[in-house]
Amino acid sequence: MTPRLSILIVDDHFAVRQSLAISVAASGWHVETAESGEAALQMLASRTFDVLLTDLWMPGVDGVALIKACRQSQPDLKVFGMTGGGPGISTEAMLTLAEIWGARQVFYKPFDDATLIAALTAPNPA
Template sequence: MSNAAAPLSILIVEDVAAVRDAIALILSDAGHRIQTAENGEQAEVWLRDPAQNFDVVVTDLWMPGVDGLQLLARWRAARPQTRFVVVSGGSRSMPLEVSTAAAEARGADAVVFKPFEPEELLAAISP
């Protein structure tokens, strides 16, 4: 896979290692610079660092501790130039439509549903 656009700096926030690794592989194969976090708390450490200028944050929606909705709510205003892409498989208590509405209400630029094709993710991270 190749990406004609300039490489992006991307933070991936996903609590499931296999999913996190798959997203990282798709995006790094497209030439992007990747950093990963296992949860929202780790992501916030990266986001607090003024030296880190992420172009995109790709976050799972449902994680223990600080989830994707909380991460969006806390960091959307602080990082207005950063695209926030939510990746979700939904949850038992919240249908996908509600997940999408909740993510968009908190400032998500795009929502991608698991399972997804690499092209869907690559399109979602593009400005």
């Protein structure tokens, strides 16, 4: 029996976390969620995940800082970002930072669940 892939979904909005968790779990994934970058870092320190999907704009440890920390501690973790925009810097700058630190893809909210599932299951690039 093939083990289920595991994903950590990080977003400071409960409804977003729940919606994504339901969609991804329906595709056969083991899903865990975190409400902040800080909570995600604690979970990542004690568990192994196949994929991280994180909001880029969150209070405290934002998604870019989370991606940066993951790249240093778990370089093989498949990482995706998502954003609906936010304060401080432009969306384009935040997307560029996420990609520089290793996000495979960044999704603009709202996005289609089927598009997300296809990206999560795509093979690693060569």
